[in-house]
Amino acid sequence: MSTPFLKKDKTGICLKLHTALYGHDAIEQFRGAYGDGLTFVRRGAYWILSFADALEEDVVDSLDSLLVLSRNRKK
Amino acid sequence: MKKFIKADGWVKVPVQTKAYPLQAIYSAGYVFMDKAYLYLDLEAKDKVVVWLKPKAKADLDKLAMEFCQELLNYAHYFSSLKVNAESTKLLLQRALFSAAPSMVKEAEEKEIQDLIKELEQEEEKENRKPVKKGKK
The missing domain is CATH 3.30.70 (Alpha-Beta Plaits)
Structure with a gap:
């Protein structure tokens, strides 16, 4: 994995998102929009998103949508 | 750098x-x-x-x-x-009031009504207080 904050395990490419920064609602919205092939696990203050069968570039691409959803969330 | x-x-x-x-x-x-x-x-x-x-x-x-x-x-x-939040609020209020002067009257009436309500509530509170018996 060349991206410093991404890890790969048996479930796919894992992206760690801090709930305080991205917001629970934004992550839930992203889950709804992405559909199948994405699993969510809550670990303390983080949500671990596992992208099964996805390319690293696709995961990096999804950061744009996540940032927009987080910025527009209700505080 | x-x-x-x-x-x-x-x-x-x-x-x-x-x-x-x-x-x-x-x-x-x-x-x-x-x-x-x-x-x-x-x-x-x-x-x-x-x-x-x-x-x-x-x-x-x-x-x-x-x-x-x-x-x-x-x-x-x-x-x-x-x-600048407070100044912006004031400026916006001024602009709105000058565009629709009837709003000033409405705002004043509302303020008067609120004051009357407040006074009535205070009076009610005073009336509810039990009267202390004085020492004989």
Whole structure:
């Protein structure tokens, strides 16, 4: 994995998102929009998103949508 | 010039949230979405790290410095917004009232009604108080 904050395990490419920064609602919205092939696990203050069968570039691409959803969330 | 940490085409910008509010980080990030991918993480209680990767070929240090500039720009914008909130409110009220003078009368009437209500409530409260028996 060349991206410093991404890890790969048996479930796919894992992206760690801090709930305080991205917001629970934004992550839930992203889950709804992405559909199948994405699993969510809550670990303390983080949500671990596992992208099964996805390319690293696709995961990096999804950061744009996540940032927009987080910025527009209700505080 | 400050050197930023770099790894595999990404550059890491540490941000103190005491100096730059989260709202400024989101806004600066939103502006940068055209030219870079962004990832946010919390490194410590008051320290957010922003990872940036240019979407087209670009100098990472320059990109990080530009992000810092945008961050400062938004931090200033939000702090000014806070400072000027009361003046902005007053100006808007004035503008609205001058556009529709009937609103002034309505506002005054409402204020009078509120004052009357308040006085009535106080009076009611006074009447409810038990009368103390005086010493004989």
